[in-house]
Amino acid sequence: MLFFLGQIGSYTLRQLSEMGRIFLFLLSAVGLAFRPPAKFRLIVYHLKTIGVDSLSVVLLSGFFTGMVMGFQFYYSLRKFNAESWLGSAAALSLLRELGPVLSAFMVTGRTGSAMAAELGTMRATEQIDALSSMAINPVKYLVSPRIIASLIAMPLLTAIFDVVGIFGAYLIGVGLLGVSSGSYFAGMDTSVVFQDVYSGFIKSLSFGLIITWVCCYKGFNAPPMATGVSRATTESVVLSFVLVLVWDYFLTSIML
Amino acid sequence: MIRVVDLYKSFGTQQVLKGVNLEFVTGKTTTIVGTSGCGKTVLLKHLNLLLRPDRGAILIDGTDITKLKQKDLYEIRSRFGVLFQGAALLDSMTIFDNVAFPLRERTDLNETEIQKKVDDRLEQVGLEGMGYKFPAELSGGMRKRAGLARALVTDPEIVLFDEPTTGLDPILASSIHQLIARTQRTFGFTAVVVSHTIPQVFDISDYVAILANGVIEEIKPSREFQASKNPIVQQFIRGETEGPIQVL
Numbered sequence: 001m002l003f004f005l006g007q008i009g010s011y012t013l014r015q016l017s018e019m020g021r022i023f024l025f026l027l028s029a030v031g032l033a034f035r036p037p038a039k040f041r042l043i044v045y046h047l048k049t050i051g052v053d054s055l056s057v058v059l060l061s062g063f064f065t066g067m068v069m070g071f072q073f074y075y076s077l078r079k080f081n082a083e084s085w086l087g088s089a090a091a092l093s094l095l096r097e098l099g100p101v102l103s104a105f106m107v108t109g110r111t112g113s114a115m116a117a118e119l120g121t122m123r124a125t126e127q128i129d130a131l132s133s134m135a136i137n138p139v140k141y142l143v144s145p146r147i148i149a150s151l152i153a154m155p156l157l158t159a160i161f162d163v164v165g166i167f168g169a170y171l172i173g174v175g176l177l178g179v180s181s182g183s184y185f186a187g188m189d190t191s192v193v194f195q196d197v198y199s200g201f202i203k204s205l206s207f208g209l210i211i212t213w214v215c216c217y218k219g220f221n222a223p224p225m226a227t228g229v230s231r232a233t234t235e236s237v238v239l240s241f242v243l244v245l246v247w248d249y250f251l252t253s254i255m256l
Numbered sequence: 257m258i259r260v261v262d263l264y265k266s267f268g269t270q271q272v273l274k275g276v277n278l279e280f281v282t283g284k285t286t287t288i289v290g291t292s293g294c295g296k297t298v299l300l301k302h303l304n305l306l307l308r309p310d311r312g313a314i315l316i317d318g319t320d321i322t323k324l325k326q327k328d329l330y331e332i333r334s335r336f337g338v339l340f341q342g343a344a345l346l347d348s349m350t351i352f353d354n355v356a357f358p359l360r361e362r363t364d365l366n367e368t369e370i371q372k373k374v375d376d377r378l379e380q381v382g383l384e385g386m387g388y389k390f391p392a393e394l395s396g397g398m399r400k401r402a403g404l405a406r407a408l409v410t411d412p413e414i415v416l417f418d419e420p421t422t423g424l425d426p427i428l429a430s431s432i433h434q435l436i437a438r439t440q441r442t443f444g445f446t447a448v449v450v451s452h453t454i455p456q457v458f459d460i461s462d463y464v465a466i467l468a469n470g471v472i473e474e475i476k477p478s479r480e481f482q483a484s485k486n487p488i489v490q491q492f493i494r495g496e497t498e499g500p501i502q503v504l
């Protein structure tokens with residue numbers, strides 16, 4: 001019994017200490033991001049890897065999500081003779097919820113996993129040690145620019161996801177199922193308010209921070225071997241998904 | 257002068273360093289030898305505090321660097337150059353950019369001055385005209401030489417070499433040893449080499465120390481070390497499986 005309690009205690013202490021480390025990592029990366037000299041070239045480079053390189057997958061997933069919503073909402077709304085609210089329903093769900101969450105998932109899969117794998121490999125091949133030994137802070141050089149880039153890229157990707165999704169739902173609703181174009185946009189115009197756009201923006205911003213933070217931390221602290229890198233990559237994706245959903249719940253409950 | 261005082265380090269339950277005491281003479285080459293996995297690299301990584309000791313001190317010109325704040329530690333690290341076991345070149349950059357990297361990040365030199373300095377170092381290590389290549393396009397020996405060029409480009413006072421010839425054929429290993437000896441004579445830095453390449457390391461070393469059982473068992477000038485009566489030294493030099501060093 002004592003052994004069992006000891007194991008639970010030891011596990012709890014390990015988890016608390018890991019949580020402490022992960023928060024200190026975030027504080028350090030954010031603090032260093034605002035300390036000169038700014039790494040503009042690296043920020044632009046990571047804007048490309050996080051933003052531009054994720055664009056195709058965000059466009060594709062946004063478009064198909066919108067089209068599926070066109071079908072599903074039409075099916076549901078028709079039961080209440082409310083097909084004209086299709087535009088409103090699609091826009092609200094995309095702007096408030098699906099846009100930020102699904103684009104965060106896409107970016108995690110496309111870029112977050114790559115971040116963890118890249119940093120993990122750099123750890124395994126002593127490249128992170130090499131930076132430290134050259135008196136260069138590896139967190140400032142490798143993590144802070146990624147955090148700034150993700151804070152810029154995520155809201156933009158989410159906005160693109162929203163617009164493409166609304167267009168996808170329009171194509172299905174108006175082009176295929178016969179909802180009038182005027183009622184599609186009129187419904188959207190009357191029901192969507194600034195608060196909806198704002199909550200989606202705040203969500204996408206915080207999701208961008210969570211993804212980069214978790215993926216960089218996992219990669220940065222990966223055990224220096226092949227299995228360590230693969231485990232760090234898997235853990236970074238799973239933890240990012242879970243944290244995005246948990247944080248989404250809290251933000252939704254606050255901002256509804 | 258670098259002094260290691262009563263250094264202890266363990267990883268989990270495995271105690272690697274058990275009270276290491278060692279001095280590195282300024283401007284000379286000291287080689288640390290020992291069996292694979294005895295903690296040579298761990299000891300080396302303590303010298304610029306890439307690893308932090310559990311206990312003990314590392315004194316550089318009398319300052320215990322284990323007690324320094326992060327900012328002051330970076331100042332100390334800028335006095336070091338390091339050649340890592342696998343060269344640790346940043347694989348997203350060309351060789352030129354790798355060598356230029358510490359200059360661009362840490363100095364106010366303009367691009368013309370950087371270009372000249374990098375070209376000089378690449379020439380000194382026999383990699384002139386190879387700057388446009390990426391690390392993945394180079395052989396193991398060339399990567400080590402590029403790593404050496406990067407380690408030397410800031411004119412460091414102390415250069416750490418972590419198994420510089422591991423994985424190289426004997427001819428290439430000799431050329432790297434000669435390169436280390438030549439650059440040490442040219443620049444006059446304090447060199448700390450970790451190696452188990454016997455007997456080649458004796459030719460490039462002023463002092464040789466042997467790490468065994470978590471402590472420095474002997475440190476002597478190179479010739480005296482080879483003639484040492486210490487059974488640990490003799491077992492290591494002769495490559496015998498039976499003796500005071502427990503192999504398996």
